[in-house]
Amino acid sequence: MVTCSNLKIKAYGKINLALDIVGKRDDGYHMLNTVMQSVSCFDLLDFTLSEGEGIELTCKLDSFPKGEDNIITKAYHAFADFTHIDFGCKITVNVEKNLPSQAGMGGGSADAAATLRALDFMFDTRLTDEQLCSIGVALGADVPFCITGGTRLCQGVGEIMSNLPSPDCAFVIIKPDVGISTPEAFKKYDSISNPKRCNMDVLLRYIGGGKLFGICSNLFNVLEYAADREEIAHAVHELKNSGALSALMTGSGSAVFGVFPDIASAQTAAEKLSGWSYKCVCQPVKQGWEFVY
Known part of the structure; x- marks a missing residue:
């Protein structure tokens, strides 16, 4: 069931109040001990459903990648694989890109997390946070945090999270x-x-x-x-x-x-x-x- 044909979502950036590395797994992933904080600067993603199939990304920035390698597209495919959903339409995502790349602010991860949240709402799949995070962790270590956000202690490769009070600052x-x-x-x-x-x-x-x-x-x-x-x-x-x-x-x-x-x-x-x-x-x-x- 489709709940709406158009949806805008803010994808908030993050900072790390602390970041330590406590080990390395056999697969090469580093084990983290980090405190992440969502912040009010954001990308804006505008989802529109129309006749057709697949996903199309648009953005005013020429440097913004719009192909299969984009993490938004990867999130779209990962969501479809997990839910086995037939979208039955074309999904266009216009991205107002404000968060910088190669900055450590989780810009790509935030966009992936917002995509999973938007698809879950628009197609009424009603996934739990745990299910969304299980999709997200395969996309990037920061994606589970961006799916939930706030102030959290994140461990493992970022998927083990504990809620913390937000600082007043x-x-x-x-x-x-x-x-x-x-x-x-x-x-x-x-x-x-x-x-x-x-x-x-x-x-x-x-x-x-x-x-x-x-x-x-x-x-x-x-x-x-x-x-x-x-x-x-x-x-x-x-x-x-x-x-x-x-x-x-x-x-x-x-x-x-x-x-x-x-x-x-x-x-x-x-x-x-x-x-x-x-x-x-x-x-x-x-x-x-x-x-x-």
Whole structure:
């Protein structure tokens, strides 16, 4: 059954308040210990059903891939394989792409998660979060988090999640011109003989108690140390100079976020920051997606 022929959904980005690597599986996947936070900057996906078959992607950005390799298309096929559904129509997805690529903000994962949520709603398949996440984890390690979102401790390859209270703060996110691919970041980590470690228990205690200064004192990303990029260090420096309580590279980079006590101080700081390929003032959000009615 089709519940609607048109649906818009926000695909919220994410940052990592902490990211540590605690092992590596036989298949090469790294075992993570990370705290992810959904943030209010987003891609907007507009789904339209029409006569025909298959899926078509449209986007104003020339650099946006529109073929079978796009993670939205992969999510469409994975959803069909899991549900055995015959869509019986053509699905056109127009993507308003705001989240940058090779930034560590989960832009592709957010789009995949939003696609699974949209298809589940439009075709009334009523999958549970667990079922959607089981589809999503095969698409990417961040997809299960983006399907749920909020503030979560994510372990394993990202599929083992525990809910956490969201911090009361705001963020400014900036991205240098340089991009860092996820495989490149993990390869660099693998070359380090004695990487620094995250004191995750302390961070989780401060998150649980809503202690922003304690949270800021314990932000950690092992991939930032592995990257050792001058552009990342400069972004961290600029955010702290603008008034951030702390600053950290998110995910595999190259975006860097600064933490501020409120949205007003974040906006004031953002006005001082210029010359970045991407800049966003945002706040924590409670889930990884939102329908737009």
